[in-house]
Amino acid sequence: MDTIKRILDESKGSIPNHSNTALAIDAGLSPEKIASTATSEGMHELAGAIFEALQVGEPPESNPLDIVRSRLLEFRKGLPASSETAKLIDAGAPLDLISENAEEEGLFSLVAMIVEAEQEGET
Incomplete structure (x- = not known):
C-alpha cells in the first residue's frame, strides 16, 4: 500500500x-x-x-527486476519515439538511467515502478 x-x-x-x-x-x-x-x-x-x-503480489520466485523489465516494454509502447526514456528502454539502458530520464519527463508512475522493483530486488 x-x-x-x-x-x-x-x-x-x-x-x-x-x-x-x-x-x-x-x-x-x-x-x-x-x-x-x-x-x-x-x-x-x-x-x-x-x-x-x-499487481505487485507476484509469486515469490519472480525476480522484481525481471518483472520491471517486462513492464518497461509494455510501458514503452505508449511513449513517443522522440522520448529520451523510450530511447533508453529500447537500448536496454540501466534502470537508474531510465528512472532519471523518466522523472525528467514527468513519467512518475514509471519511476515509482522502477524504484519499487529495485527495493524489492535488494531483499
Whole structure:
C-alpha cells in the first residue's frame, strides 16, 4: 500500500482539485475505485500506476527486476519515439538511467515502478 500512497502523493499536483479522482482520494476510497475513477476521467497514467501497484503480489520466485523489465516494454509502447526514456528502454539502458530520464519527463508512475522493483530486488 506504500507504493499506492507514493503514487497518489506524486500525482497530487497534476490532478485537478475539483475532479472526481481528487474527491475519491480525499474520501479514502479503495485504490481500485480511485483507479477506475481516474480511468473514466482520462487519467490513464495514474490509473495504470495504481493497477500495477496492486499487481505487485507476484509469486515469490519472480525476480522484481525481471518483472520491471517486462513492464518497461509494455510501458514503452505508449511513449513517443522522440522520448529520451523510450530511447533508453529500447537500448536496454540501466534502470537508474531510465528512472532519471523518466522523472525528467514527468513519467512518475514509471519511476515509482522502477524504484519499487529495485527495493524489492535488494531483499
